[in-house]
Amino acid sequence: MADELMDLVQETQCHVRCYIAGIGVPHSDVDDIAQDVYVEFMRHPDRCPTGVAPLAWMKGIARNLCHSYFRARSRRGAAMRRISDTLVRDAERTTGGPLTEDALPALKRCIELLPLQRQQLLRRYYDGDRDASAIAEGMNRPADWVRKMMMRLRLVLRECVERALASEAST
């Protein structure tokens, strides 16, 4: 079972995590929901219909779990569910699009193309608590500068990755 689980998680975890994050679950809870997806799938593997790819089935489990997750957050849950539903519709419409979850190697290459200071900023943000104010304090900059910079970096990296993937696909 361990081998089977390990193969499954290794092959699909990036997809599953991206799917969960892409429909609006905060990064701090993505891991918990991903665990729930695998536990649910491994407990009832027989429920996955013949001919349906495990990943597609797991995305279905993830969608339902995310729905329950937002429902449990009563104050903001209703609006979050609407946002999530819209993002799910987009995910289903653009399955197999250029920015799928196979983008990790291209993203690593794109990060290496950034100036060193920008790479360091990314690492501080993502390897820490993703707290723009704390980073800003250490850099003697306003928090808004860090947020804007992170936004720009995400955009630059997204475009770089999409270009790299499109170029790979055309060759």
Add this chain to the structure above:
Amino acid sequence: VIRQLAERFLHDRDSLDEADLEALASGLEEDPELAGELRRMLVIDELLGQCLTTGHERLIERVAGRLTAARRPRSTPMVWASLAAAAIVLALVVWRIPRSRVDAPPLRIVSTGDPQVMHADRMATAVDRAIEAGDALVVPPLGALTLRYDDGTTVTLGGGTNVFFSGDQRQQKRLRIVRGSITIEAVPQSTSAPLVVSSAVAEATVLGTRFTLRVQGDDARLDVDTGLVRFAKLDGSEGIEVAGGRFAVATAGQPLASFPRTLLVKFGAMTGEPPSDTVVDTGAHFTAERGYGWSHPNLGEPLPGVVWNGWQRTKDRIPTIPRVPAVDPLFDTALSVGWANHTEHWRMRLPNGGYLATVCVGDALDDQGPHRVVLQGAVVIDGVLTAAGSSHQMRQIPVSVTDGELTMEVGGCSSFPPSSDGSSDTTIQFLRITSVP
């Protein structure tokens, strides 16, 4: 406004109140393009997290732990009573059996330098803890852990290593490495149930030896110190036996081959029998069978504009003449390659990874240079002149092979004056390549 809310949703979600979220929800419903853009940014955000943080790779252990916990029977009074009765019977039996016959757990943690080792869903800090089927161990980046089988075989996990024990270690010693490195010092193993270490792409069968298996990205690298290890890819292709002092790397799409950890390429004619782990290159064209050589055959093709001592030079690579009596065979001969305005290209098939390369130029008989050697795109020697005799120049450089080939460019040093006899060819004596795991 909606775009600004989408940006805040990305980087400061908690600052959005219910009304903001409602407005964003309506905006996204009306503008599917913006919804797509937001989702792509959320995916990039997650991918960045996966690239730049550690911890998410523990997902496997966490899931395995939860599944194991779910399988444990619930404790009820009946179960406790049965367990108590069983314990009394077991105690009586154990009391009557000589101590040596009690089955010892086959694999135990014997030393750990760090308390943060994960053992399935719980922490394993105690030395002497037994490993059970389905357990997983994660060693933190700066940690290390040693385990010992009851036959004396030791398994050392390096920092950042993640390992699964997929079956009952009494039946078969079987480990699966997800990332990091494992060093094994094994006593001779039973051929019917040998120790097998596997990764996602390859497996090593231990027959009594000392070796290290490392997972490097999608590749698996085996370094054998002593003995013999059978190494095979899991794609069904034929495996190889890797002997002590050699290494092999399993890479998708490339056949397995073992290489010495230090390989010497002697350029020019070699006086005497080449020592082991030495290949002699006399300037021949690259062939796949040999796995190294130059980019084109020696055809006697003239090199335009290069006439030296009344001799029209050709594009050929020519071994220099040995000195009599010979000096050290390593420095006695060289290969004359390229001129000031002409470069030659050499390549050798090597497993991906890091290497320390040592290049030596010079000629025992004549003044030579200006030499120029470029390895993997990095200039190692440029504009160096060497005098006749045993004078030579040696340079070392770390290089990285990522596409299964080491490449070298020689010659083409046009910005330095020629040597004393007016020539400008590079005479390369040897290249030593030491693999650095």
